[in-house]
Amino acid sequence: MPDLKDDTIRDFGEQWSAFRDNPGYYGSAVLLADLLGPLVALDELKGKTIADIGSGSGRIVNMLLDAGAARVVAVEPSAAMQVLKDNTAARKDRIDYLQIPGDLLPPDLGLDYVVSMGVLHHIPAPIPVVRAAFEALRPGGRCIVWLYGYEGNETYLSLAVPLRRLTVLLPHRLLVALSHVLEWALTAYIGLCRILPLPMRSYMRSVLAKFPRSVRRLTIYDQLNPAYAKYYTREEAEALLPAGGFEDVKIYHRHGYSWTVCGTRPARGAS
The missing domain is CATH 3.40.50.150 (Vaccinia Virus protein VP39)
Structure with a gap:
């Protein structure tokens, strides 16, 4: 510990x-x-x-x-x-x-x-x-x-947990670069949430959609970086x-x- x-x-x-x-x-x-x-x-x-x-x-x-x-x-x-x-x-x-x-x-x-x-x-x-x-x-x-x-994150965790096994090992600069790439996918998902009842739709529309793209990159990094979550x-x-x-x-x-x-x-x- x-x-x-x-x-x-x-x-x-x-x-x-x-x-x-x-x-x-x-x-x-x-x-x-x-x-x-x-x-x-x-x-x-x-x-x-x-x-x-x-x-x-x-x-x-x-x-x-x-x-x-x-x-x-x-x-x-x-x-x-x-x-x-x-x-x-x-x-x-x-x-x-x-x-x-x-x-x-x-x-x-x-x-x-x-x-x-x-x-x-x-x-x-x-x-x-x-x-x-x-x-x-x-x-x-x-x-x-x-x-x-x-509760409410089951689908997300099925993707994020396996990915975190890799990303917690990445050096800072590589993880920043990966966050830039994934931010494009996140922004597209936010757009889809405007018209479809997708998982985490409320959070995407009410919170992440209001963040500038720099903060969305931070949000991704924040999910993939910590040694423990x-x-x-x-x-x-x-x-x-x-x-x-x-x-x-x-x-x-x-x-x-x-x-x-x-x-x-x-x-x-x-x-």
Whole structure:
């Protein structure tokens, strides 16, 4: 497990150092609202102190600040920390930067929220991260995670899993070149989804169609690059936050292919 964890951190450091930009809809608070779905409204983030576990190139950090967060603790263990700082430099007075893995998030920070979008499914042992989030929150604070889903991705996984056995071995430049080639196929598939009820149609039309082609290439690279990726069943996604002590867990099947999960740290004295 430790080697796989280190490999994954290294992979993402390389990824976010190469794909630095978060243009348009891809980096917008509108997309953050889509990720949160019906579980948390953007207005609920205003004036709050929030930790973002796995901040990468700073996309979610900027989204949270755009939504009105008072302060963000940006947690990123990889070499992409400098990219994160560059992309958030104009707001650095409202950001605390921690170059540590999520399971080392300091306790007793009294945070209102901890979010982790698209990160825990790349962590082989996620429960210590969930427990660290629990300890960093104030009583009544909430944790929100977004995860790859298994349900709704069956057809995609039948193609992607065999391909990943090869692509995780490719050097960075070759994988970038492959992503350029596959982006043409993805763009054609998005076009077909406009007229045919194909798998993942909602995601293709509502999300990927709004991304510039550079972000679609990143999306492909992001799927094929990491050393570890898990696609959670509903049962697994629902069990993740309670394993770290969270209660009142709610789940949202976003666009029929991924899970957004929200849980609350109980008030002191609650059973």
